[in-house]
Amino acid sequence: MTDFVLVAGAWLGAWAWDEVAAELRGAGHDVHPLTLSGLAEKRGAAAGLETHVRDVVDEVERLGPRDVVLVGHSYAGLPVGLAAERIGDRLRRLVFVDANVPVAGESFLSGRPSEGVRRSLAEHDGFWPPLGPDECAGQGLTDEQIARFVDGATPHPGATLTEPATPKRPLTGLPVTYVKCLLDGDEPMPAVARLLRSDRWELVEMATGHWPMFSQPRELAGVLRASVSRS
Template structure:
């Protein structure tokens, strides 16, 4: 009889980040014996040379589906951070049967027909559109100083600033297709305190955790980048989520 593979993790980064953001958490999970993947979405991170205006949300959804298909993944804990919740929610329509549970780390959890700009509200959406117009040739959102995400250590800020890359605004404008698989699947939200999600979105996820026995809420006393500032604590919460199914 073939030996059963241990549960694996797929760690999906947030906007203008890359797989690099999960480096410390991934190394900890691997040290614990869990196969771990940290893909970088098209046009970002080490794939920044592929940046182009037509990259949209569907491109990033296909990126994730491809990881599952080409790595032959199953029984996976699928982890989304921030913007990563958008492609994860879309990819779940195709890979739900290969996913043990989903963990949303201060991540968007959209309903069908919603875009990132719908979720973050008119004021923040207008700011990002202005950033694209002023510094992104109208089609990409330039990088922000890492302190915007709550980082305070100067060395860490400098390191993150050296890694973040622009992102096509189309990925924030595109409205997602069906997401019912994401909403019906066992899951956990890890809410950062302070969170970078809009209060209304945090409230919606809390309401789900209170009403759905297959959905759990955890809180971590960290900024929006806990994989960078609190990798030990976040790793512990991710391992805990394995049993949520």
């Protein structure tokens, strides 16, 4: 039995993991989907990147597991990656799902065209509005899955996107599975490609889009279960 702490990316809360969590629990694991501050049922709470790191660390400390797998999807790769180094020997494995990874001095918006996002933050009181249905196209989602995403998404606190990461040590020393969703691009981003040179990192590819917890929950749960056997 393993304790999984699951953290979804921008606009999403713990609810996004419902199907994956059910699969993992059915296999006998303890599963703890986490909503970050300012999102979903915690909407309205002030939050920066450090707030989200603390959310993850506090959840692990509250649960008290010594054999935890931290899973971060998309944006959540930043707080999950930073939290991983703080929980020490409680960590069994870190899984990034089509995620950003923390790079010292860089934010979520670093290294990408960000003018549109920054303008949107300025126009929406510092929050990043969720995507609409048309922006979810081409990611392997059914109309029903897109509707579920759009209906459940909430504005994302912008400070978490602009604050730079401050890792204390290289992620190369941690046991990591990186899940690349091929409909969102064939190649990992450059920061991930560099880290994948480490013999403690492994790459797993999924033939689906950026939100596999919706499009392929059973397959994603299988990837998470398999990552444990390699820890």
